[in-house]
């Protein structure tokens with residue numbers, strides 16, 4: 252799928268230009284404040300350029316109000332740090348347990364966040380029964396796991412880390428040896444195909460660490476995987492660069508080249524587990540450079556840090572995050588926020604001086620073609636139900652859609668769509684659909700479920 256980044260920055264840039272012009276025309280004295288006020292949270296600042304800013308969340312910390320206050324205030328994208336992994340979701344073969352994953356998903360969605368899914372297939376954190384499997388039985392079990400978990404979260408996930416860490420470290424660029432790899436070299440593409448079938452609306456990512464330095468063999472190996480998948484039509488939408496930086500794996504000066512090179516293959520680039528060991532100015536400068544690099548690449552669509560406070564980090568000794576153990580904003584927080592507020596590229600073809608209302612075909616929020624919408628009832632209970640609407644582009648690509656909820660639908664909660672009155676519009680990342688392509692949004696409805704079937708889409 253080809254999802255473009257959202258337009259807010261472009262609108263803001265146009266508004267800024269218009270206001271500057273108005274100031275000149277009025278003969279006013281330019282003040283040091285810019286027309287576009289700086290945002291004071293990471294999530295808002297990132298949204299100015301159509302991007303998200305996320306964090307990993309650990310379920311056992313959701314009872315800590317300092318933690319949830321910061322997480323809710325600052326971040327717009329949530330990844331479950333451990334709760335959607337294989338050992339958590341399928342502790343016994345064929346017996347799925349989504350309670351821990353759902354706790355994170357519900358917290359995120361109830362607070363208006365988007366969700367990254369982490370992770371469907373990985374050599375690590377496998378449940379014991381899977382660790383002991385090999386060959387065709389393991390392949391089948393892995394595919395069933397992908398299908399069941401992606402189906403459970405269908406309609407709620409912005410992006411899935413379908414496969415995690417499949418390449419070896421070092422200079423060979425080889426696949427990592429694992430029980431999954433030994434089922435056959437095609438295990439990765441099999442996992443991606445199963446994920447696409449189970450949740451067609453989610454972006455599908457390959458995620459790894461030490462693929463940040465363009466000259467490293469592991470980076471080239473991941474690049475070649477994505478290129479091969481794109482060439483052969485294996486479904487892949489994004490590359491996740493974990494970006495755990497420390498002295499052994501430092502931020503590389505060619506990071507922007509890496510981001511741009513992956514983007515040039517036609518996938519989104521997501522920084523998925525960012526943490527930077529260190530302190531003070533050095534750490535702040537590195538965070539700033541990471542943000543600047545992402546903002547310079549139009550398909551670098553968001554950044555997630557791997558935890559909230561230093562004390563929440565898997566590498567807490569390295570104090571690698573943006574808040575200290577007392578929840579105070581660090582120097583790195585301010586450099587990150589400043590870099591986000593400085594803005595960046597959304598789409599290189601955009602002309603920031605242009606009024607976006609003048610040319611509807613250039614603005615992603617204006618529908619450019621027909622679509623259809625189909626409602627299905629996923630689940631219902633006394634007094635409520637869960638609905639899912641599949642939105643499909645017609646014979647030409649569309650760059651935005653809106654669906655009218657008719658038949659007395661009353662919505663109490665919605666995800667992957669924005670509700671205004673009875674109209675649901677695309678969110679920033681699911682408005683662009685090629686001819687015949689689909690996405691979906693979900694909602695919780697009040698009362699009795701309506702009949703499934705077609706809804707108006709335009």
Ligand code: G3I
Pocket residue numbers: 332333375376415460493524565
């Ligand atoms: O919750 C149990 C606790 O009950 C028990 O007493 C304790 C004893 O060891 O373990 C606790 O579970 C730990 C869990 O983190 C929660 O803190 C596990 O042992 C520990 O292995 C697990 O570590 C996680 C690690 O993945 C496992 O591979 C980290 O939290 C998590 O941050 C880390 O995340 C990975 C990404 O998934 C992939 N990329 C690298 C990244 C960092 O390693």
